[in-house]
Amino acid sequence: MAFINLKDKILQAKIVYYGPGRCGKTTNLEYIYNKCRLQVHSEMVTVKTQGDRTLFFDFFPFDMGKINGYEVKIQLYTVPGQVKYNSTRRLVLKGVDGVVFVADSAAERRDKNVISLRNLEENLALYNKNIYEIPLVIQYNKRDLAKQGVEVLDVETMEKDINSRLKAPSFEASAVEGGNVVLTLKKIIYETMASLEKELKQEQAK
Ligand SMILES: Nc1nc2c(ncn2[C@@H]2O[C@H](COP(=O)(O)OP(=O)(O)OP(=O)(O)O)[C@@H](O)[C@H]2O)c(=O)[nH]1
Numbered sequence: 001m002a003f004i005n006l007k008d009k010i011l012q013a014k015i016v017y018y019g020p021g022r023c024g025k026t027t028n029l030e031y032i033y034n035k036c037r038l039q040v041h042s043e044m045v046t047v048k049t050q051g052d053r054t055l056f057f058d059f060f061p062f063d064m065g066k067i068n069g070y071e072v073k074i075q076l077y078t079v080p081g082q083v084k085y086n087s088t089r090r091l092v093l094k095g096v097d098g099v100v101f102v103a104d105s106a107a108e109r110r111d112k113n114v115i116s117l118r119n120l121e122e123n124l125a126l127y128n129k130n131i132y133e134i135p136l137v138i139q140y141n142k143r144d145l146a147k148q149g150v151e152v153l154d155v156e157t158m159e160k161d162i163n164s165r166l167k168a169p170s171f172e173a174s175a176v177e178g179g180n181v182v183l184t185l186k187k188i189i190y191e192t193m194a195s196l197e198k199e200l201k202q203e204q205a206k
């Protein structure tokens with residue numbers, strides 16, 4: 001749950017990038033970290049195994065400035081995608097307000113996307129959160145692989161696999177090139193803020 005300080009008008013929300021191993025979660029955060037220097041005032045915390053796999057999480061706070069009189073701070077996290085790190089994924093999901101599900105467009109990763117989405121649904125349920133209700137944006141990453149001759153799933157197939165029931169906003173992206181990385185972030189921040197505003201109004205009406 002987001003941290004809201006009504007007196008000092010500070011709102012802090014947590015957004016988690018989720019998805020199968022090597023789908024490009026860390027690369028999304030690295031791109032944001034490097035491109036949005038004005039909004040990031042601290043080092044990116046990143047815990048890696050040998051090579052470039054995330055062992056625990058990546059994290060940095062993203063400063064949105066003032067929205068409706070509130071100082072808005074977004075905490076951006078990634079989970080480790082490797083199947084064996086499920087308990088860590090659960091920990092990182094604690095208190096999540098919004099999720100970006102990063103899917104890998106490489107055809108050979110098709111099943112991994114579906115398995116990871118199911119794992120997200122299960123792990124959210126442990127916190128009594130419903131994947132159909134939480135702010136969620138889907139990113140079809142690595143679209144640039146087609147240029148390199150790698151077999152890439154078409155977007156219709158990915159929508160059918162992943163998004164036919166969720167009907168979440170979705171974007172094609174390339175985290176290495178930066179295409180639609182910031183747009184994905186903007187959309188999940190927008191969705192998360194809208195959801196928190198609704199919750200806050202309901203609380204105040206009680
Ligand atoms: N071609 C291409 N490669 C990408 C893209 N995004 C990430 N990669 C590459 O995919 C590999 C894995 O990327 P990461 O960002 O480390 O993946 P991750 O999802 O954080 O992986 P885990 O930490 O193991 O869960 C790296 O070699 C990246 O350079 C992309 O959009 N296009």
Ligand SMILES: [Mg+2]
Pocket residue numbers: 025026027052053054078079080081
């Ligand atoms: Mg990673």
